[in-house]
Amino acid sequence: MSIVVENLCKSFGLHTVLDGISETFPGQSISVLLGASGCGKSTTLRCIAGLEKPTSGRIRLGERVVYQDAPFRSIPVEKRQVGMVFQSYAIWPHMTVFQNVGLPLRAARRPREEIVRRVRDALAMVGLDSFAERSATQLSGGQQQRVALARCIVSEAEFILMDEPLSNLDAKLRIAMRSEIRELQRRLGRTVLFVTHDQEEAMSIADTIFLFRAGRILQSGPPQATYEQPATRYAAEFLGRANILQEFEWCGEGRQAPFVRLRDGTQFPVSPESGFSPGKALCIRPEKWRIADGTEDRRGLPGTITRVSYTGDRCEYAIETPAGVISAVELTGRNRGTGDSVTLSVAPADIKLVSTD
Numbered sequence: 001m002s003i004v005v006e007n008l009c010k011s012f013g014l015h016t017v018l019d020g021i022s023e024t025f026p027g028q029s030i031s032v033l034l035g036a037s038g039c040g041k042s043t044t045l046r047c048i049a050g051l052e053k054p055t056s057g058r059i060r061l062g063e064r065v066v067y068q069d070a071p072f073r074s075i076p077v078e079k080r081q082v083g084m085v086f087q088s089y090a091i092w093p094h095m096t097v098f099q100n101v102g103l104p105l106r107a108a109r110r111p112r113e114e115i116v117r118r119v120r121d122a123l124a125m126v127g128l129d130s131f132a133e134r135s136a137t138q139l140s141g142g143q144q145q146r147v148a149l150a151r152c153i154v155s156e157a158e159f160i161l162m163d164e165p166l167s168n169l170d171a172k173l174r175i176a177m178r179s180e181i182r183e184l185q186r187r188l189g190r191t192v193l194f195v196t197h198d199q200e201e202a203m204s205i206a207d208t209i210f211l212f213r214a215g216r217i218l219q220s221g222p223p224q225a226t227y228e229q230p231a232t233r234y235a236a237e238f239l240g241r242a243n244i245l246q247e248f249e250w251c252g253e254g255r256q257a258p259f260v261r262l263r264d265g266t267q268f269p270v271s272p273e274s275g276f277s278p279g280k281a282l283c284i285r286p287e288k289w290r291i292a293d294g295t296e297d298r299r300g301l302p303g304t305i306t307r308v309s310y311t312g313d314r315c316e317y318a319i320e321t322p323a324g325v326i327s328a329v330e331l332t333g334r335n336r337g338t339g340d341s342v343t344l345s346v347a348p349a350d351i352k353l354v355s356t357d
């Protein structure tokens, strides 16, 4: 069951925070709302949850309209049946960890043995099995966040909304919880909206990424497709690292093999299907460059390595070229160092055209 928002707008005073979002977040999968701080991700989630009243628009959870401006209809938060894990964890200070996690099951009047079993399972999943009897106030921020996650795990809510649910966990646990959340979604088939500003987290957890910018959704799609084919320069740079080349001549029309010519004369063949229009830039991901020793080969971009950073399995280089400083990544094994001369080339299909806004 999908979540559909239609022309969702939200302003605080004169400040427009959501600028008419129309989108379908697919059912039984994880949609990640990704974007820079202040772009409206939490506001979107809060509107869907019923914690914030939209200025206008319509929101559907499955078949049910939970909000619309005309004729006015707004279902209160507790009747929307959504599970929530928010930045500020809503956990009850007067209850133990066990009681907090078991809350949705007690509300659903489940038998005692079932509650015990499911709460234990959920606590084990988030690594809090030995904390069941602890008072919820005696927990660190990250532990409280895990209590909220465990409560979502046991809840039977069809829709789960998570706002940076992993932000207070240490790096190792954060990575482990990513796969737990994916696993949970697969097993239980819930519809999950997950907010983050961390692109790596987004890539690893999403079925579909929705990239926000200033109250609008810029682009959406599966992580790999979105990374490989960003629509704009902003999307390219937000979703990873990108070399953006703006000064080039497009030599594409009416030829068998179109190519681009950089200012220094270097030519790169491009795919015939990469549509060019004025105002577009070339986008090349660092790992797409092929690096050859020396600069004798005249069919690529000559350069000199000015910086090497070694990350274990990969080497990242900054390479000074006539087209500016290029960043390139290759798997380790070659022993390149600063000062080395190299020639860069790239497969035609790996040169993407992006709009510059």
Ligand SMILES: Nc1ncnc2c1ncn2[C@@H]1O[C@H](COP(=O)(O)OP(=O)(O)OP(=O)(O)O)[C@@H](O)[C@H]1O
Pocket (backbone or CB within 6 Å): 012, 017, 035, 036, 037, 038, 039, 040, 041, 042, 043, 044, 197
């Ligand atoms: N209650 C409020 N009153 C006034 N402005 C608000 C309110 N809540 C949010 N805003 C503003 O709306 C904008 C979007 O906020 P929102 O919390 O949705 O951003 P976000 O994308 O979740 O950012 P972050 O990644 O920092 O959490 C921000 O400029 C914020 O200051």
Ligand SMILES: [Mg+2]
Pocket (backbone or CB within 6 Å): 041, 042, 043, 163
């Ligand atoms: Mg937020």
